[in-house]
Amino acid sequence: MPANKQLLLDNRPEGEAKASNFKLVTADTPALKDGEVLVKHHFLSLDPYMRGRMNDAKSYAQPQPLGQVMQGGTVGEVVESRNAKYAVGDKVVGFGGWQQYSVVAADQPGALRKVDTTHVPLSHYLGAVGMPGVTAWYGLVKIIEAKQGQTIVVSAASGAVGSALGALAKARGCRAVGIAGGPDKCRYVTEELGFDACIDYKQHKDAGSLSKAIKEACPNGIDGYFENVGGMVMDAVLLRMNAHGRIALCGMIAGYDGQPIPMAYPQLLLTNRLLIQGFIVSEHMEVWPEALKELGMLVGSGKLKPRESVAQGLEAAPDAFLGMLKGKNFGKQLVKLV
Amino acid sequence: MPANKQLLLDNRPEGEAKASNFKLVTADTPALKDGEVLVKHHFLSLDPYMRGRMNDAKSYAQPQPLGQVMQGGTVGEVVESRNAKYAVGDKVVGFGGWQQYSVVAADQPGALRKVDTTHVPLSHYLGAVGMPGVTAWYGLVKIIEAKQGQTIVVSAASGAVGSALGALAKARGCRAVGIAGGPDKCRYVTEELGFDACIDYKQHKDAGSLSKAIKEACPNGIDGYFENVGGMVMDAVLLRMNAHGRIALCGMIAGYDGQPIPMAYPQLLLTNRLLIQGFIVSEHMEVWPEALKELGMLVGSGKLKPRESVAQGLEAAPDAFLGMLKGKNFGKQLVKLV
Numbered sequence: 101m102p103a104n105k106q107l108l109l110d111n112r113p114e115g116e117a118k119a120s121n122f123k124l125v126t127a128d129t130p131a132l133k134d135g136e137v138l139v140k141h142h143f144l145s146l147d148p149y150m151r152g153r154m155n156d157a158k159s160y161a162q163p164q165p166l167g168q169v170m171q172g173g174t175v176g177e178v179v180e181s182r183n184a185k186y187a188v189g190d191k192v193v194g195f196g197g198w199q200q201y202s203v204v205a206a207d208q209p210g211a212l213r214k215v216d217t218t219h220v221p222l223s224h225y226l227g228a229v230g231m232p233g234v235t236a237w238y239g240l241v242k243i244i245e246a247k248q249g250q251t252i253v254v255s256a257a258s259g260a261v262g263s264a265l266g267a268l269a270k271a272r273g274c275r276a277v278g279i280a281g282g283p284d285k286c287r288y289v290t291e292e293l294g295f296d297a298c299i300d301y302k303q304h305k306d307a308g309s310l311s312k313a314i315k316e317a318c319p320n321g322i323d324g325y326f327e328n329v330g331g332m333v334m335d336a337v338l339l340r341m342n343a344h345g346r347i348a349l350c351g352m353i354a355g356y357d358g359q360p361i362p363m364a365y366p367q368l369l370l371t372n373r374l375l376i377q378g379f380i381v382s383e384h385m386e387v388w389p390e391a392l393k394e395l396g397m398l399v400g401s402g403k404l405k406p407r408e409s410v411a412q413g414l415e416a417a418p419d420a421f422l423g424m425l426k427g428k429n430f431g432k433q434l435v436k437l438v
Numbered sequence: 439m440p441a442n443k444q445l446l447l448d449n450r451p452e453g454e455a456k457a458s459n460f461k462l463v464t465a466d467t468p469a470l471k472d473g474e475v476l477v478k479h480h481f482l483s484l485d486p487y488m489r490g491r492m493n494d495a496k497s498y499a500q501p502q503p504l505g506q507v508m509q510g511g512t513v514g515e516v517v518e519s520r521n522a523k524y525a526v527g528d529k530v531v532g533f534g535g536w537q538q539y540s541v542v543a544a545d546q547p548g549a550l551r552k553v554d555t556t557h558v559p560l561s562h563y564l565g566a567v568g569m570p571g572v573t574a575w576y577g578l579v580k581i582i583e584a585k586q587g588q589t590i591v592v593s594a595a596s597g598a599v600g601s602a603l604g605a606l607a608k609a610r611g612c613r614a615v616g617i618a619g620g621p622d623k624c625r626y627v628t629e630e631l632g633f634d635a636c637i638d639y640k641q642h643k644d645a646g647s648l649s650k651a652i653k654e655a656c657p658n659g660i661d662g663y664f665e666n667v668g669g670m671v672m673d674a675v676l677l678r679m680n681a682h683g684r685i686a687l688c689g690m691i692a693g694y695d696g697q698p699i700p701m702a703y704p705q706l707l708l709t710n711r712l713l714i715q716g717f718i719v720s721e722h723m724e725v726w727p728e729a730l731k732e733l734g735m736l737v738g739s740g741k742l743k744p745r746e747s748v749a750q751g752l753e754a755a756p757d758a759f760l761g762m763l764k765g766k767n768f769g770k771q772l773v774k775l776v
Contacts, residue, residue, distance in 0.1 A: 152709070330704065349708050362700040366668065370687050370716040371490070378708040 102140075104129045105414050106169045106199035113154055116357045117425065119418040121154065122170065129201050137206045138180040141196055144414075144435040145173035145226035146421045147260075148328070149380075151356040170198035170417075173231055175215070175222050176437075183207065191215050193225040198417055200437055210385065219400040227432035228406040229395045232260035235381040236326065237391035239348030240268050242384070243377045244324035248273035251318050253337055256328035257298060258285040260406065260432035261350065264395060265326050266295045267404035271394075274324075277317045279333055281427045288430070292405050301333055307364065310336035321345075330354045331361040338368045347376040356425065407431030440478075442467045443752050444507045445536035451492055454695045455763065457756040459492065460508070460536075467539050475544045476518035479534055482752075482773040483511035483564035484759045485598075486666070487718075489694040508536035508755075511569055513553070513560050514775075521545065529553050531563040536755055538775055548723065557738040565770035566605075566744040567733045570598035573719040574664065575729035577686030578606050580722070581715050582662035586611035589656050591675055594666035595636060596623040598744065598770035599688060602733060603664050604633045605742035609732075612662075615655045617671055619765045626768070630743050639671055645702065648674035659683075668692045669699040676706045685714040694763065745769030 103126050110123035132138060150172060153164040164171055174196035178186050183206045186192070194212045196202030206212045215225050227233065236254075240246050252269040256262045257278025266289070269276040278289040278298040286298035297317040304310035314322070314336055321342035327334055330352030341347070355361035369376065398404035409429040411420035417435045424433040441464050448461035470476060488510060491502040502509055512534035516524050521544045524530070532550045534540030544550045553563050565571065574592075578584050590607040592600045595616025604627070607614040616627040616636040624636035635655040642648035652660070652674055659680035665672055668690030679685070693699035707714065736742035747767040749758035755773045762771040 157709075334704070352705050352708055355705050360702075361704065362702050363704040364698075364700050366672070366699065366701040367690050367693050369714060370690055373716045373718060373721070375713070375715040376707060377713040378711045380711060383711070 104201045109164050122418045132182045135183050135207050137178050137183050137186045139176045139202050140179045141174045141176040142438050143175050143223045146433040148353050173226050175225050227260040228264050228399050233264040233395040234391040236261045236264035238381050239326045243348035244346045246272050246324050250323035251275040252324040253277045253322050254326040255279040255333050257289045263293050266293045267398050307332045307335035311339040314340045335364045343372050345374050349378040409433045411435045442539045447502050460756045470520045473521050473545050475516050475521050475524045477514045477540050478517045479512045479514040480776050481513050481561045484771040486691050511564050513563050529555050565598040566602050566737050571602040571733040572729040574599045574602035576719050577664050581686035582684045584610050584662050588661035589613040590662040591615045591660050592664040593617045593671050595627045601631050604631045605736045645670045645673035649677040652678045673702045681710045683712050687716040747771045749773045
């Protein structure tokens with residue numbers, strides 16, 4: 101069996117997460133039992149939600165256990181199989197964690213899924229045609245309930261979730277407006293992703309200033325908002341929401357290190373009769389097939405051009421992850437292992 | 439035609455509302471046109487939402503115009519009629535405003551409704567079997583979607599909306615927990631209204647302390663919350679919401695004079711996948727018949743015993759209104775005019 105490099109969560113962050121929270125080890129891969137397959141990971145997915153799981157706090161997911169392999173989505177290929185449904189060479193998406201190989205009991209529901217790389221590159225199954233894409237789909241379709249002609253805003257618009265959100269909103273005849281950090285990301289959002297406008301939040305010191313820029317980009321107000329960030333950005337958007345607007349609350353990365361991110365004017369939820377709903381896509385597995393089908397077609401037809409930041413080698417994962425939390429990535433953050 | 443004493447909004451509050459914002463005048467009642475009736479008001483309704491309309495700010499309702507009769511719900515009797523559907527002596531509920539008489543174009547949808555005072559006293563049509571009761575019904579049934587065995591919390595529990603909410607929650611087999619100000623109100627909430635517990639928020643200086651008391655009263659956490667208050671109370675409740683909890687946002691009286699009432703931990707909406715929705719019951723007229731039917735039966739059967747604070751005479755309305763905003767009322771605040 102091949103040696104397997106792994107990254108464990110060694111200790112929990114106090115405030116900002118650091119590279120020293122992780123520990124690199126090498127383990128043997130155990131012999132396969134009946135029904136299991138050995139997957140060689142080609143890419144690891146790095147996602148903002150992982151920061152939350154590093155804390156020992158009540159949240160939607162159990163905390164990441166200390167001393168164990170960091171959990172996370174992976175794509176790769178089957179290199180050994182004791183399961184009749186999987187052959188060596190099959191390309192698969194799973195939840196193998198921050199390591200080179202994983203042993204998977206492939207018959208467990210949701211553990212492994214074969215994918216077709218004819219029209220969609222393997223890595224995209226961790227992004228636009230994977231969990232982040234379905235996250236965007238669920239928020240837009242099931243919470244925001246986007247309708248033709250509406251104005252839909254998304255924060256972190258150049259990221260894996262945000263870029264999918266834009267394509268899905270445009271496909272529904274909406275005006276899609278992004279919020280992103282810096283001119284390069286904003287240019288990508290409008291020129292390559294096809295958003296109607298993008299606002300660089302880094303040009304604004306407070307919610308009032310950002311809110312004015314949002315007003316210019318959204319002359320008819322905002323009907324739906326997909327939130328990945330929280331804090332000042334959320335305050336600014338709330339000031340521009342139309343009556344009966346709907347907000348899908350997916351992430352609040354501005355507060356993941358424990359910074360206070362109070363909502364300044366919750367009264368706006370009342371006076372504008374807004375709906376806001378937090379969600380996690382893994383609780384809604386019933387929508388995945390429909391969502392993945394639409395996302396696959398958007399990518400296959402070139403209407404969604406996902407961008408990727410790819411770090412090389414397992415050892416690079418911690419720094420890539422920490423950089424992503426600060427917005428240093430551009431598009432979906434991956435780690436390439438082969 | 440009788441002389442008609444009226445209270446006008448004379449000027450808008452800066453910060454706290456004051457009696458000097460209102461002006462008492464006497465006007466003639468005009469001669470009736472075809473289709474109109476003259477209603478002599480027996481009771482005016484005083485409601486927290488009126489404070490919001492005194493401001494010249496974007497909100498769910500148009501601001502109350504300056505120099506015009508304060509708008510508000512009324513019950514009374516028809517004393518003159520040029521409408522075949524209404525006879526002198528009919529008891530009616532309408533939106534006649536802060537004055538002794540109103541001339542009503544009775545065929546306009548929603549302008550006037552005949553009521554039966556056999557089992558329900560006329561004044562209750564401004565409270566438990568009126569707008570406040572339907573408000574509670576809408577929030578509990580349509581937003582919270584209360585189910586048997588759940589724990590439902592309401593702030594301002596002794597008020598017109600809160601008391602109805604408790605009876606409606608108990609009728610659905612829920613645990614009903616109130617939050618109110620002072621031992622007398624809390625005793626009324628548990629002993630007369632039948633709530634399972636009531637917490638006196640005045641015994642707590644901050645959200646953390648209040649949250650501990652809520653934990654004791656809600657050993658299984660909170661599934662649904664009906665919010666009338668905002669601020670510290672809302673922060674404390676949010677800390678105790680269960681996953682997938684639902685919050686009906688009806689009022690935020692803590693901020694009606696312009697005080698900042700930030701939501702301290704909006705992250706809880708995400709980590710617990712909460713839903714929060716602001717609403718105003720007048721946008722949901724379709725539920726009124728069903729809601730009023732249930733509320734009438736609860737009052738008629740003695741399962742809902744609404745309490746009223748009754749001020750005497752139109753001149754007493756401003757002070758009664760301002761007192762209500764500070765929680766000096768006990769139950770539904772009315773002004774008796776006859």
